[in-house]
Amino acid sequence: LPRWLRDGDSHTRDLILVQLDAMRRIEGFQAVMVMDAAGVVALGVGGHHQAAGPLLDTAARALASGRVEFTDLYHDQVDGEEHIHLDFVAPLGPEAPTGFVVVLRLDRDAFLFPFLQDWPLPSASAETLLVRRDGDAVLFLNALRDRTDTAMRLRLPLGAGSLLAGQVVSGQVLPGEPVRALDYRGVPVLGLALPVAGTAWYLIAKIDLAELTAAERRDLLWLGSALGLALVLMLVSALLLYQRHSLRLARVHQQEQAARLHDLQLRDAVVDASSDAIYAKDLAGTYLLFNRAAADFCATTPEAALGRDDQAIFPPEQAALLMAHDRQVMAEDRTITFQEELTTAQGSITFLATKGPLYDAAGRVVGLFGIARDITERARAEEENRTQLDELRRWQRLVLGREARILELKQEVNTLLARTGQGPRYPSATGSVDSG
Template structure:
């Protein structure tokens, strides 16, 4: 019985114990589940708080970058309004600037780059071709191609700021700021200033409010099938313009943001693969996405540890008493308050370190936020402004009134002076930066650039306004300094223009003097040499012939001196021109030998002319007359300064192809030689190796100087070698184009035996105001069988032709004559008289190409330079007048 009862009593006790154990277990499990849920919610709350902070940072920095871009474009518009700068660049682009102007413009652009903290500049034409540039951190000669940017800027007539790009070969991140340049609405090019992103833009983006090891801010953009990093990573210093993440890496925050996701973005780090918390925000008006992120382990590790401790404590407290629950709730509240305080401190740190004045106001203008930079710029404490004042308090009243009037006209509605002036554009969703004046509490005025944006609720209604302002006092000071420099440059340009005009006038006067001197000297020489040529052809005694020959030689020597002086004057005046015509090298060498062979023979010297075999039949493109002048000068000097022995003229090919050649001409003698130290000075004007040479051999000391100028004009080089008493070698090298063999038309005048008259039956009208010249030319023509009618000026020549238009086969017309000059007479012959086929040969002492051109423009058939040589006169008349005579 007892046993049965005992069993009956034991069973309920055991049952109750089991129920108690189960109940305790269920309570414990419930507590564990509650604790786990609390733990997870706690982690989620902290994660949301961190993500909200990241999103706040991303939004603020995106706005700061957008403001920075607008400020750079505002800088560009200021420079675009800088008339001296744009005018100087435009003159360079239009290729009308002098070398000095280009140097000053280059320095001016460098100064602007320094003042605006640009990395450098490039001056481009409308097609994007570089005209000028400055070296910068990248490689100045390998800048990125800004052609598209320049064309877009010229098309819009507005400055343009490029995307972040890399300098080829350097991969440094840069931006290009293009300023278009026009002349009467025609695009002429652009100035592109280079901005080093690492020095200017990226530090603003990368700055973190509080030092945090695993946190960073990045700028990226989508590029084809990848995301390109535009800024460096804290964990990879070479990321900018180098690191690319494929779009297939969908867990990477950069990929998610580039694909359009904004706000909270969680995933694995783009490069390292560790879990991160992140937020993304697009930068307005750009393809850029700004990403703020922090290592999840770093951000949540401490929270997890704290939550675990909380869980253990919670279990103990739950198992102990309800009072513990109350303590936990209080602790949670305190932690929440602490988190709020930390978040506020975090946001306050952002505001305090933003680098710009930040002012937030309600929809009706009452200030709610006033950061330390705003206090510094206005002189008012935040306590004086928040909930008490509107931004009108620190603005210029007159400026507000003027802006209200301008805005009313711009947007077509009345804008009252006051707070509405600041936010009128923001209400229309426009937030262009504008320049304003802050009036500080002490009355000091501070220029700022300010951007105002509107805050809106979910329905789009305006709930408030945010203003960001930066001090531009330093920039204004730089602009004033630049204006002063502009004024100085304008004055320099004015003085340069005056100096240029004076130089041009002096050069013109020099050219006119040169032309007059040529006429005044060559005209009497024409009579002297012409009379001597006629006299030598007469039957004279031996003594008379010798005297006449001496007159001819002395006259030709004097003519050579005159030619040297006039040629040197042309060189100094920049009026010497090089002609390019095909000529046979062998014929030129033969003429040199013919002209100087007698002089060498008279001194018992042997003149040797050696030409490389491959050049015997060469037809060159060049100025044969100037080549001959150089050779005659060098060979003539060698003959002059050699008492006994030989003179060699050698021609060799340094390089030779089917279309071009570089030839070396050497003139070697066994004469007096030259001092090696003085050899280099021989090519200076009026210099000879020894002053005794002038007394012994004569000469002007100009021949070698002129030869050097001629060689250099033809793209060659010249020099001399030798030793005193051992002879000397003068050499020069010239480049020539080659013509195919047989392409040179025969240009030599027909050879006539010097017997009998060569111009029989030819009738010539000779117009010259110098009686002796008329007599000499008449006798030259008479000796060759031609008839000459003489006129004292152009008017008399016209009268003869009016009376008998077909009486003459050719006209020899002096250019400079009183009453009517030769050019006016020729124009009348062609125009008034209609004698367009009558050969008119200009007789001129002119030495300038312009004077030759004037004879062509007047209608002259050809020209002869005074002093007139009998053989040249006969050859020309045979060529252009004899066929006409035979037709009659």
């Protein structure tokens, strides 16, 4: 994410989107997005990516606490259509830019509401409700069995003391205690409730008293137990669903680990098969990678070289030169090619070494890599060519000097002949002739 925000690299952006979409599909979320504290969505997959007030408040809480936070169920308008959201917000780790969070948006129609409406036993009136207090009223959060379009819309006053949901949210009913009251239809029911940890919600399981009294009294205790069992089954179902999601996520992680292992094995095979010396060092100059060709040059093994530096492998003067080159690469933060003369187990060898910086996930320089090729024969041939060229230049200077001296002698002869009244013997000689 820091690399994409800095460079706008499309390949990096695609990698992030693939990971976000895998999380969305495996965990069953409607949408997953990366957002900053101001509500600007940097990247997102699935659904729409609008950030409303409740999401912004929850993102601020998550960034302040450093923990995963989640919104209450809330309304949102998108393209003229009303949606109900439940968002989980996780602050990114310390390597990420400050103020960014990942938002996991739950599809209430695909998971939450069907989960609540799935009653575990045959019943003509039994129902599960999700409610919370909203000022002086009780707000019904999920779709109801006998009414349509009620989710996050139906509010009933707390003043109606016989209302089951009102007694629950006002604290008049102990958790798990069966109570007789009226439901939202005004129908007598038997119900019990449990608070949803970490929220202001209450989960209520209820059944019409008429359905209970139609059976024998001896069945009343069993049906009351069934209500409690329904809550237990729902909690167990939620736990099993969480475990299934965790197992899927673990499988994806295992697949990613296997892919990384394959990449590492492929990299090691390529590195070890190379005839060039390939290595990597940390900031202190300690070898982190030392391939087989490098080990052969130094009469050691790759394993023995790891954890050591140049001073433990090369003579002091050569080690100092190598470390100076390393410092230059990391200080200038660029790839540089050097010609290095080193004493190895195979004698004195001339290497053409290309060195470049290594970065961590945040873009900081954490070391360097190097690829060194044996160019001894090429360097020897270049030295011979330079020697021959110098010899040719020396002979050229001698020949040109001799011709210049011959020309001077001819001019002197012509001058002497002129003084005796004779014509020049060497007409082709250049230069002035003294006629005196």
